[in-house]
Amino acid sequence: MKQIKQFFWIFLFSLLGEIVSALLSNFIAIPGSVIGMVLFFCALHFKWVRMDQVDEVGTWLTNNMGIFFVPAGVGLMAHFGILANTWWQLLVIMVVTTTLMIAFVGRIVQAVKSKELEAETKSADTLEEVEVEADVV
Incomplete structure (x- = not known):
């Protein structure tokens, strides 16, 4: 249950980043994932989200970062x-x-x-x- 809550926080800020990116798309093109990371950083910095609320899942994601490069590698091979x-x-x-x-x-x-x-x-x-x-x- 703890991991689900931690994933919730990470996905929430990813969703918020995508929403903000869609709203700003007429003015400037910034990927939603980047905006989400900036928002998440601000939330951690201002203690709106505590580190212990996302620590386990965040550590797991950074330890297994290679997973996220698979789609890019497949895209390179496809093109x-x-x-x-x-x-x-x-x-x-x-x-x-x-x-x-x-x-x-x-x-x-x-x-x-x-x-x-x-x-x-x-x-x-x-x-x-x-x-x-x-x-x-």
């Missing part, structure tokens, strides 16, 4: 003829975008790390100055 004509273009796009994303994330991590190092160095210098002043007095 293999379309992909066969453009496989090299897709390969180039994947290589270029992956390389750019790795470089972008690397730059962001370097910037964050250098800021953290600057902050640590600054606080250590300030602490040393306070210790020196304390020794002088």
Whole structure:
């Protein structure tokens, strides 16, 4: 019974996301699943839904995430003829975008790390100055 209630919360927000997506479809195209996840995140964040109300089923779903890739894989195989004509273009796009994303994330991590190092160095210098002043007095 507990799992049914947990599935209810997850499906409820999925349904709400689909409804909002249908209402917004004339203005902007956002998948209902994405809107549902954002709504569910907000509900968890603002404690409208507690984590223990969805923990078991959520853990099971993330542990078995491969199940959700089966329909996409079947769709790829069903339309293999379309992909066969453009496989090299897709390969180039994947290589270029992956390389750019790795470089972008690397730059962001370097910037964050250098800021953290600057902050640590600054606080250590300030602490040393306070210790020196304390020794002088």
